[in-house]
Amino acid sequence: MADSEAPGLIERRFALAERGTSVRTEVLAGVTTFLTMAYIVIVNPAILGEAGMPIAAVAAATCIAAGFASIVMGLLANMPLALAPGMGLNAYFTYTVVLGMGVPWQTALGCVLISGIAFLLLTMAGIRQLIISAIPMHLLAAVAGGIGLFLAFIGLRNAGIVVTSPATSVALGDLHAPGAALALFGLVVIAALAAWKVRGAILIGILATTALAWALGQVTITPASYDLGAIAQTAFQLDLAGVFGLSGSHGLGLFEILFVFLFVDLFDNIGTLVGVTKRAGLIDAEGKIPRLNRILFTDSIATMFGSLMGTSTVTSYVESAAGVQAGGRTGLTAVVTGLLFLAATFVAPYAQFVPLAATAPALILVGALMMAPLAEIAWDDPEIAIPAFLTVAMIPLTFSIANGLAFGITAHALLKLVRGRITRLDWLLLVLAGLFVLRFAWLAAG
Known part of the structure; x- marks a missing residue:
């Protein structure tokens, strides 16, 4: 079926028949x-806008960075991972x-670029x-299952089915509210x-x-005035010179910022990568992920490109699991995204145009189906x-996927x-555990 549906060039490029899929x-x-990811086009500018960044420029940078990174992932690694x-x-x-x-946003973007370069070096050295x-x-x-619960929780929260409670942290929301009712309708439709x-x-x-x-x-919809040329307000506005000046004015500020950007992105990325590829059936019997170097290389390039465009760290998205559940098995999924x-x-x-109540059911269902590896x-x-x-x-x-892996x-x-039962082969496991303990101690001290 895949052979008959897929044009020859696309079939050869993405190996559709080999993975049992079609165009x-x-x-x-x-x-x-x-x-399922489109919310980031609205949410990311809103968050970075509070840092003083031009909202219209960040909106354009978000789309361009996500588009570039996802296409590169699809073409280079041939994996259904969107970024x-x-x-x-x-x-x-x-x-x-x-x-x-008190770090200027231009300098913070410089930190993101340096963290991307560090990622690239770690990848080239084989450390990642x-x-x-x-x-x-x-x-x-466990990571795959934990991500499933994470996705489901995000969906339930976005739908208003689960809400914040000062007494119990979380509680059941108002199921008669329009958002919750719409989400429940969507969940029934998708599940059926x-x-x-x-x-x-x-x-x-x-x-x-x-x-x-x-x-x-x-x-x-109440869209703000928007011009694609607005991206010039953030593109290539990062301040690298200011980054190295942080050590003098902020003590360990530079180290702390780079450490967090590196640490959280590294382990969030690893967790997402494992969870999504496992769900797609792309991990082999030994637990190895195909084309791992290309995936990690793409992730590094994406972060550097995003900082140049004017946005924070670009990384693989756990919502890619929704596309995998819909049948995505190759990089063509990422290219389309x-x-x-x-x-x-x-x-x-x-x-x-697409409300959170419409995408929330997809996250809930995907979360449920990601329980299988447990x-x-x-x-x-x-x-x-x-x-x-x-x-x-x-x-x-x-x-946080990173916190789950840490524990x-x-x-x-x-x-x-x-x-x-520790052997010489477990040296990296002990190093990682030691780094996690230091991180928790650092966070507690802060």
């Missing part, structure tokens, strides 16, 4: 991934570095690859279509929920179960130590 499936998957400015790191950029430490290989199989499965194994179930559900939201008057981001550059403020974990063995559980639990509860790896190393 139609990949395009649907790319559109699905884009729709965009990362949530969490954009908040750190604004609230800690710029507003908290070594780190991934040091993570045991049961923790890789998925149960009937309808191709494009997620995309159909998103579009159906969006149409209903419009029909009920629940979508209100990237092209849609580039097209969105011309109408960035209109990304509100069956691979030997839950009756405490030495395996405890680190795996901490990984699964801490990812959604701390809103899991540290617990795994500690249990191997106390049982006397």
Whole structure:
């Protein structure tokens, strides 16, 4: 079927038949991934705008960086991974570095560029690859499950089904509220279509929920004035000279900023990479990810390119799992997503066309389906179960893939130590655990 549907050039370039997919499936998957990620076009400018950056310029930079990075990922690595400015790191950029430490946003962009260069050097030296290989199989499965819970939690929160509570941290939201009701409608549609194994179930559900939201008057668009040329206000405005001046005016400020950009992006990226590729069935029996060097190289280039355009760290997006669930198995999915981001550059403020209530059900369903790898974990063995559980639990509860990996790896190393099962081959595992302990101590001291 894939052979008959795919033009020869595209078939050879992306090996569609080999991975059991088709052009139609990949395009649907790319559109699905884009729709679940499109919120970043609105959210990223809003967050970086608080750092004093021109909102229109950041909107354009967000689209261009995401489009460029996703297309490069598709063409270079042939993987269904889409990239965009990362949530969490954009908040750190604004609230800690710029507003908290008083660092100009131009200088903060310089820090992002240097962290991207550091990523590239770590990749070329094979260190990032070594780190991934040091993570045991049961923790890789736990990461996939933890990301599933993380995605589901984001979807439930975006829908208003789960809300913040001062008494219990989280609570059930008002299910009669328009957003929650729309999301529940979308969840029923997507789940029913998925149960009937309808191709494009997620995309159909998103579009159906969006149409209903419009029909009920629940979508209100108030776009700001926008000109594509506005990107000149942030493109190539980074201040590298100011970065190296931070050491004099901020003490360990430069080291702290670079460490966080490196550390969080590294482990968020590894976690996302493992979770999405595992869900796509692209990890081999030994737990190795194909084309890993190319994936990591793309991620490094993406961060550097994003800083030059005028946005915070660009990284692989966990929402790529939505496209994988829709059938995406090759880089064509990422290319389609990237092209849609580039097209969105011309109408960035209109990304509100698809409300969060429409994409939330997709995240909830994908989260549920990403629980499957947890069956691979030997839950009756405490030495395996405890680190795996901490990984699964801490990812959604701390809103950080990096924190989940930190707890899991540290617990795994500690249990191997106390049982006397550490070997010479575990040296990197101990180094990672030590770095995580130092990081937690540093955060506690701060």
